[in-house]
Each structure stands twice: as structure tokens, then as C-alpha cells.
């Protein structure tokens with residue numbers, strides 16, 4: 001979302017460390033980006049499954065995500081594309097190892113983590129219900145957002161944050 005976030009901490013997982021940051025920072029500054037925190041999804045999932053290289057989520061010019069008013073700023077997309085191209089040209093031939101210390105770096109982990117914490121059970125398929133970055137509930141198996149009446153908050157097991 002937006003046009004300036006180069007996400008270093010997503011869902012309270014570190015995505016890249018200071019060595020990679022030092023190398024990429026001049027490119028970020030040139031394009032108006034900065035290292036930041038955010039709840040973003042795909043690459044966080046890869047890190048939490050053990051991916052051992054530096055990664056990042058990069059804002060690519062969309063706004064009002066997951067709403068009826070979502071839109072894309074084409075100039076932002078072009079700027080993001082140029083940044084990614086410059087990162088590949090400068091750093092694409094190097095491997096940047098990164099082994100995060102997972103959640104232990106963060107003493108104040110919230111109770112509900114987007115896309116990770118189960119908040120209930122889908123009444124249609126009985127799969128675990130998660131929330132997105134905007135804390136809207138959805139069922140990953142049914143691949144749909146859910147209203148309050150479409151899931152139960154009763155879990156058949158202890159909630160794990």
C-alpha cells in the first residue's frame with residue numbers, strides 16, 4: 001500500500017538486517033522509499049517458513065486495500081518498478097543471508113497477527129478463520145471474506161498467538 005514503504009518488519013518478523021539495509025538504502029532514498037514496519041503478507045509467510053535470505057515487501061502504489069474504493073496510482077507503480085530494477089542491477093548477483101530471531105525480538109506481539117492467528121472457525125467448511133491486514137475476517141479454504149454470522153469464535157483448540 002502507498003508509495004514509500006520498504007517493509008523491514010512484517011507481522012513482527014524481521015525481513016532483512018542492517019547489512020542489506022546499508023546496501024539498499026541509497027536506492028531507496030533516490031526513489032522516495034524508506035525502511036518501515038507493516039502488516040504485509042506473502043513474503044512474511046516465506047520468512048516464517050524458514051527462508052534464509054533477505055527479503056522485503058515494497059509499496060507498489062495501491063491505496064484503500066481490500067475495499068470498494070481500492071485504486072492504483074500508475075506513477076507510483078512506474079517508480080516502484082524502477083526501484084526493483086535498480087535493486088536487481090546493483091544486488092541481484094549477490095546472496096544476502098538473513099536469519100531472523102523470529103518473534104523473540106518483539107516483546108509486545110499483539111494477540112492477533114494478520115494471516116497467522118486463528119480467530120474462529122468457518123461455519124461453511126470448518127476451517128480456521130484468519131484476518132487480513134485490515135483485521136477483516138476471511139476463510140483461506142473458502143477464499144472469501146466472512147461476515148460475523150459466517151464463523152464462530154469458538155475454537156476446538158487453544159488459541160495460539
Ligand SMILES: [Zn+2]
Nearest residue numbers: 122125139142
Ligand atoms: Zn470456509
